[in-house]
Amino acid sequence: MPKIGVVGTPGGWSSEKLADTIEQKTGFRLLIDPEKICLDLDSGSAWYEGRDISKLDALMLKKAGTRYSPSLLDRLEILRFLNEQGLKMFSNPYSIMRVLDRLSCTVTLKQGGIPMPETTITEDIECAVEAVEKYGEAVFKPLYSSKARGMKVIRRGADALKEIHDFKMENDFMYIQKKLDLGGQDLGVAFLGGEYMTTYARCNDNGDSWNTTTRSGGKYKACFPSDETIALAHKAQKLFNLDFTCVDVAETKDGPVVFEVSAFGGFRGIQTASGIDAAGLYVDYVLAKV
Structure with a gap:
């Protein structure tokens, strides 16, 4: 063996x-x-x-x-x-590198025609203030993070400038996205070898949290997304040639949008929500290749 x-x-x-x-x-x-x-x-x-x-x-x-x-x-x-x-x-290390950096992942997705939340990237505080004014409410994201670590919601108002300064102290680049109403959930759409596997939802009924991550009390649940959502996620993951991945998608009133393509994918969400042994399927896939 x-x-x-x-x-x-x-x-x-x-x-x-x-x-x-x-x-x-x-x-x-x-x-x-x-x-x-x-x-x-x-x-x-x-x-x-x-x-x-x-x-x-x-x-x-x-x-x-x-x-x-x-x-x-x-x-x-x-x-x-x-x-x-x-x-x-x-997956191939180079493919992982292209999604690990949030900015690199975003540029590839936008160049690939993938709908995403409105986004501003800048090192300039004045430009960041203008973005918050434009969006009304924005999520500031570190370029390297997972499960919403280091992310901060900043709202238009008197405190915005100070909050942006504070974020800038720890992040040279400011990755700023318009905050969307997720309706309490977003989706992880999983692919193995480029083929659709399953989808799980991350749901959060905690009114104190703006995100659905398990760190903030989110729970995994089964989900059966629309064909449009699956097709969009398939198109997004295809840009990176990953062997196993999950695409983070939100279904909005204007249609599905993609937040990011995961560098490594998540087994726990798939197993909890769908009962699928993703690790077992992934190992079988690799054994067939090796």
Whole structure:
């Protein structure tokens, strides 16, 4: 049987789930903390806990780190080197890099004709103030984050300038989106090998939270979206050539819009809402490729 490693977070639910699933199907288990990989460029070897992982048959990339930041791109560069040396990876590190940076992902989606919320990107505080005035209510987002970490809602008014200054202190670039009425939910539309798998909803009845993430009390529920929503999500994920991903979509009164395409996708939401073992299907997909 092939030896397939998982790059992920030791102790993380999805990473451990994926490593366990590979072990069940192949008898081999290796969960690799990307912070502890040592790449020798001259020999082309990459060491983790005494094993040269460049000699494995494949790697499945579940997480590049516990905290989203530009350093994740550097870790992915190490993996990209190994991939281009011939080590099979799912998904391709370069494809992941294109969605990991929120701005890079947004530019690709807009150039691909994907409808998104109205968005302003700037380093200039005056321009940011004008965006808030235009939108009335805006969500300021770090370029590297997940589950709404570091995001801030800023409303038109006397406090807007100070709140923008505060956000700017921690974020050189300000990624600003018009706040939409999500009706208490948004969707994760999942794809495996470019083919539609299922959809789950993130729902939040907590009136104190503007987002639906599980960090803010959101719950996963089954969802059966329109053909229009599935078609839009399919078009969005196709731009990035990821082996497994979830597209974050909101269904608005003007039709579906895409927030982002996930770098790694989520197993828990799929399993909780649909009862589908996404990890098992993903490993079967990789085994067929390897």
